[in-house]
Amino acid sequence: xALYRNGSFVAxxxxxxxxxxxxxxxxxxxxxxxxxxxxERDGLAGRNAPLGVVIEAGEGLDGLEDDIDRLSLVVLTxxxxxxxxxxxxxxILRERFGYRGELRATGNxxxxxxxxxxxxxxxxxxxxxxxxxxxxxxGRINLVSLHYQPASRDEAAPPVAGGHPWRRSSxxxx
Amino acid sequence: xxxxxxxxxxxxxERVEExxxxxxxxxxxxxxxxxxxxxxxxxxVYLQLHAYMLRIAIPYGTLNSRKLRRLAHIARRxxxxxxxxxxxxxxxxxxxxxxxxxxxxxxxxEVEMHAIQTSGNCIRNxxxxxxxxxxxxxxxxxxxxxEILRQWSSLHPEFTFLPRKFKIxxxxxxxDRAAIQVHDIGLQVKRNEAGETGFAVWVGGxxxxxxxxxxxxxxFLPEAELLSYCExxxxxxxxxxxxxxxxxxxxxxxxxxxxxxxxxxDIETEYEDIRxxxxxxxxxxxxxxxxxxxxxxxFAELSARSSAFEAAKADSRxxxxxxxxxxxxxxxxxxxxxxxxxxxxxxxxGDATAEQMELIADLAERYSFxxxxxxxxxxxxxxxVRLDDIPAVHAALAEADLATPNAGLVTDIIACPGLDYCALxxxxxIPVAQRIAERFADIExxxxxxxxxxxxxxxxxxxxxxxxxHIGILGVDRKGEExxxxxxxxxxxxxxxxxxxxxxxxxxxxxxxxxETIVETYLRLREGPQETFLAAFRRLGETPFREALYxxx
Ligand code: HEM
Ligand code: SF4
Numbered sequence: 001x002a003l004y005r006n007g008s009f010v011a012x013x014x015x016x017x018x019x020x021x022x023x024x025x026x027x028x029x030x031x032x033x034x035x036x037x038x039x040e041r042d043g044l045a046g047r048n049a050p051l052g053v054v055i056e057a058g059e060g061l062d063g064l065e066d067d068i069d070r071l072s073l074v075v076l077t078x079x080x081x082x083x084x085x086x087x088x089x090x091x092i093l094r095e096r097f098g099y100r101g102e103l104r105a106t107g108n109x110x111x112x113x114x115x116x117x118x119x120x121x122x123x124x125x126x127x128x129x130x131x132x133x134x135x136x137x138x139g140r141i142n143l144v145s146l147h148y149q150p151a152s153r154d155e156a157a158p159p160v161a162g163g164h165p166w167r168r169s170s171x172x173x174x
Numbered sequence: 175x176x177x178x179x180x181x182x183x184x185x186x187x188e189r190v191e192e193x194x195x196x197x198x199x200x201x202x203x204x205x206x207x208x209x210x211x212x213x214x215x216x217x218x219v220y221l222q223l224h225a226y227m228l229r230i231a232i233p234y235g236t237l238n239s240r241k242l243r244r245l246a247h248i249a250r251r252x253x254x255x256x257x258x259x260x261x262x263x264x265x266x267x268x269x270x271x272x273x274x275x276x277x278x279x280x281x282x283x284e285v286e287m288h289a290i291q292t293s294g295n296c297i298r299n300x301x302x303x304x305x306x307x308x309x310x311x312x313x314x315x316x317x318x319x320x321e322i323l324r325q326w327s328s329l330h331p332e333f334t335f336l337p338r339k340f341k342i343x344x345x346x347x348x349x350d351r352a353a354i355q356v357h358d359i360g361l362q363v364k365r366n367e368a369g370e371t372g373f374a375v376w377v378g379g380x381x382x383x384x385x386x387x388x389x390x391x392x393x394f395l396p397e398a399e400l401l402s403y404c405e406x407x408x409x410x411x412x413x414x415x416x417x418x419x420x421x422x423x424x425x426x427x428x429x430x431x432x433x434x435x436x437x438x439x440d441i442e443t444e445y446e447d448i449r450x451x452x453x454x455x456x457x458x459x460x461x462x463x464x465x466x467x468x469x470x471x472x473f474a475e476l477s478a479r480s481s482a483f484e485a486a487k488a489d490s491r492x493x494x495x496x497x498x499x500x501x502x503x504x505x506x507x508x509x510x511x512x513x514x515x516x517x518x519x520x521x522x523x524g525d526a527t528a529e530q531m532e533l534i535a536d537l538a539e540r541y542s543f544x545x546x547x548x549x550x551x552x553x554x555x556x557x558x559v560r561l562d563d564i565p566a567v568h569a570a571l572a573e574a575d576l577a578t579p580n581a582g583l584v585t586d587i588i589a590c591p592g593l594d595y596c597a598l599x600x601x602x603x604i605p606v607a608q609r610i611a612e613r614f615a616d617i618e619x620x621x622x623x624x625x626x627x628x629x630x631x632x633x634x635x636x637x638x639x640x641x642x643x644h645i646g647i648l649g650v651d652r653k654g655e656e657x658x659x660x661x662x663x664x665x666x667x668x669x670x671x672x673x674x675x676x677x678x679x680x681x682x683x684x685x686x687x688x689x690e691t692i693v694e695t696y697l698r699l700r701e702g703p704q705e706t707f708l709a710a711f712r713r714l715g716e717t718p719f720r721e722a723l724y725x726x727x
Contacts, residue, residue, distance in 0.1 A: 058417075060413060084332075084336060087331065087333075087334075087412070088412045089413075110209075113334075116331040131204060142192050146181060146184055148185070148325040148328045148330075149325075149330055149331075151331050160181045164181070164325075164460065166325075166454070
């Protein structure tokens with residue numbers, strides 16, 4: 001497993017991602033499954049460390065609306081890369097709720113989808129697929145860099161002329 | 175016609191390279207077939223019974239001579255010399271080698287074409303009225319909006335892994351020539367009382383194993399908010415459409431199971447939020463910029479009556495027949511819309527050879543302001559021909575076996591590829607179409623029968639639109655034998671309806687006779703030639719047809 005964040009692989013991840021029954025450590029940043037987070041939210045309020053939540057594909061944001069401001073990490077899962085639900089969750093978090101913390105994709109995160117994810121507002125990718133890790137490390141990612149629609153991340157107008165209001169470019173970055 | 179600028183060109187070129195890389199990884203074994211499948215589908219590549227199939231996008235069915243010639247070239251060089259025009263205004267090549275696909279895509283890119291999103295669980299090629307820009311009854315050119323939607327939906331980062339495929343169609347007339355009510359989103363361009371442009375919006379139409387007619391969710395959506403609203407529909411579908419069962423994954427099922435009122439509310443909520451941020455509200459200048467690409471060609475000022483045209487009708491029975499069925503009124507006096515039937519008696523519906531494509535390209539260049547259209551009825555159209563020139567066009571078409579005067583008649587049959595090509599088929603479709611056409615080959619008899627749409631699918635996926643055929647034929651498998659179930663009374667126009675099953679199926683030997691029995695029953699019971707098959711069926715119901723079909727049973 002490798003964590004790719006803001007454009008490069010990072011060695012250490014301060015976050016502990018807890019399961020439904022794992023004991024809560026006394027300190028340090030933790031992320032909890034959505035249902036557990038909601039159930040324990042009052043207790044969590046007193047913690048003096050960053051908080052995160054893990055949202056499975058299909059769970060959506062219902063019930064979390066009032067917590068988003070105090071989150072520093074949201075993990076969205078992709079059980080299969082063909083399950084596209086959390087692309088929408090990501091955009092809603094960034095655009096509707098103005099969420100500015102870390103937005104992490106996990107699960108079946110593959111090289112052919114990386115740019116879609118980043119454009120939808122993910123800034124961290126948890127990658128297990130060896131081919132994808134290798135391709136990213138060697139800069140062998142070959143994806144279309146021009147876009148016909150605005151999405152969640154700040155993107156420059158394309159390097160080529162033409163007054164289209166929605167054209168965007170990812171030239172020079174993933 | 176829309177023309178690529180530097181941005182569009184670079185976009186498609188990068189997409190070709192991206193796909194070349196994916197194919198290379200598949201060929202080297204780095205990607206398994208399972209991993210590769212969704213990637214190739216995003217680019218129109220299917221694996222079929224005998225070979226790979228490549229589906230090429232023809233946005234809203236509009237072509238010019240350069241593009242059509244390139245398709246002819248690809249047919250000759252990479253396939254077996256012909257192509258198949260589909261019910262979604264695309265072109266399919268059925269005998270393609272995977273290694274050659276990147277080269278084909280490169281050749282397409284040179285003429286501003288691609289295969290992006292012609293399959294896969296994404297927003298598919300947007301279709302539109304094939305008479306756009308020429309029809310006497312349209313209030314605007316629907317292709318302007320289809321092009322705006324095409325751009326917005328191209329490699330959309332949020333909507334590339336939908337529960338299932340997603341189809342959008344646009345018309346701008348009361349007459350629906352694009353079957354919008356059987357699309358996931360159907361749009362009709364309208365004007366409100368204040369004279370502003372907008373859209374009536376239907377959602378959740380579709381065929382396949384659970385046919386459903388779309389439900390209207392908006393009487394009037396302001397023009398500027400087209401993309402905001404479509405993004406809202408797609409988001410609701412992406413988040414909530416079923417993913418547990420691919421047969422229940424289309425938007426139509428979500429609308430049906432949730433209820434149209436609740437879905438409409440969800441869409442409105444999402445829409446309000448997107449609109450409030452304004453990122454997708456269309457500036458008038460942008461609409462005008464796209465509209466300029468579809469500006470009418472430089473029509474001449476002509477008299478509505480052409481003496482050359484009238485003289486040819488008087489002289490030649492075959493020309494008069496052609497005009498009667500294959501020439502539609504144009505909105506500009508002195509011009510006509512010519513339908514080129516790809517349904518010559520005995521030929522596979524929708525197929526065209528490389529030579530035929532080249533001939534049509536020549537005619538378009540010479541006589542139709544360089545435009546050709548593909549219709550969802552699997553025919554081609556020369557949209558802007560001077561009446562004076564139609565006799566010459568007819569003569570040239572006749573030489574290439576392209577002047578069959580059967581547009582909209584019983585032999586103008588839609589049929590899917592069926593068991594001859596398709597891995598999912600239960601039964602053959604093309605040979606049934608050919609045999610029906612042969613049975614009704616007599617043109618006088620066809621004219622006597624009048625408007626009648628027969629549509630054939632080789633399995634429940636309904637690629638041949640059988641549910642909306644006046645007579646629909648569905649191939650089923652009965653203990654390893656090909657059988658055909660008949661539905662009656664379907665219609666894909668503005669009076670959209672789903673056909674009803676009349677009774678037990680027919681064997682391959684029986685099915686043509688069954689169609690003939692239905693037609694004879696109609697002729698016997700109709701109030702006169704002005705009462706079409708569909709009107710008669712709607713008046714009579716299925717009982718007389720069922721009785722005639724199963725009289726001896
Ligand atoms: C030979 C390869 C083909 C395969 C494997 C194939 C497969 C399918 C499948 C699985 C569906 C059902 C999708 C669903 O219900 O969600 C479908 C529907 C459809 N296909 Fe095809 N198809 C093929 C060729 C074609 C061709 C050649 C045409 C056009 C002539 C076509 C037009 C359609 C249409 C219009 C639908 C109905 C869409 C709807 O449900 O609204 N397909 N196809
Ligand atoms: S209807 Fe069935 S047999 Fe015909 S093309 Fe579609 S999937 Fe194949």
